[in-house]
Amino acid sequence: MATTYNFTDGTIAGVPIPTQHTLDENQPFIVRHIIDLTKQNLSHSATDVGQVLIIPAGTTVLTAWIRIITAGTTSATCTLGTGVSAAVWGTGLALDTAAGGILGRLVVPQYFAAADTVDIVVGGATDILGKYEVCALCLKSLNTY
Numbered sequence: 001m002a003t004t005y006n007f008t009d010g011t012i013a014g015v016p017i018p019t020q021h022t023l024d025e026n027q028p029f030i031v032r033h034i035i036d037l038t039k040q041n042l043s044h045s046a047t048d049v050g051q052v053l054i055i056p057a058g059t060t061v062l063t064a065w066i067r068i069i070t071a072g073t074t075s076a077t078c079t080l081g082t083g084v085s086a087a088v089w090g091t092g093l094a095l096d097t098a099a100g101g102i103l104g105r106l107v108v109p110q111y112f113a114a115a116d117t118v119d120i121v122v123g124g125a126t127d128i129l130g131k132y133e134v135c136a137l138c139l140k141s142l143n144t145y
Helices: none
Strands: 004-006 028-036 049-055 059-068 077-082 110-112 114-122 131-140
Touching: 004 131, 028 049, 028 059, 049 059, 049 110, 114 131
Parallel strands: 004 049
Antiparallel strands: 028 131, 049 114, 059 110, 059 131, 077 114
16 A cells, blocks of 8 residues: 655655745746655555645646656656646656756646645655655746736
8 A cells, every 4th residue: 555755744854844935926936845765765565655845726837857866776766746647747757867867758737726746656666765856847826817
């Protein structure tokens, strides 16, 4: 059975809470968080989920990506998506890519009417270790027209 780990609320020892920003309507912004999976690895056998970014309600995510800081276990892969669409920004993303590598893909922007998270889900047959920066380019929607 999959376990969901929240990397955004300080419950995992050694993983900091991401910086929260005041959002301006119609101003693009980047939400980012560094996750260290040597502090809490994600298991392939349970298809664990890591919630890594908080997306506020009324926000459009233009794209999301993972930057490799420390490469993961050989052959470790993941999907990058949301609770609604687990692989919207990529599936089979190779987390053993060299440091500095960028993983993800451009897709049609995703609108979040309600608050949600950007998640990574273990893929393949290897637990995920390593250190990664997960980012999303967002646009806060106008509340009134």
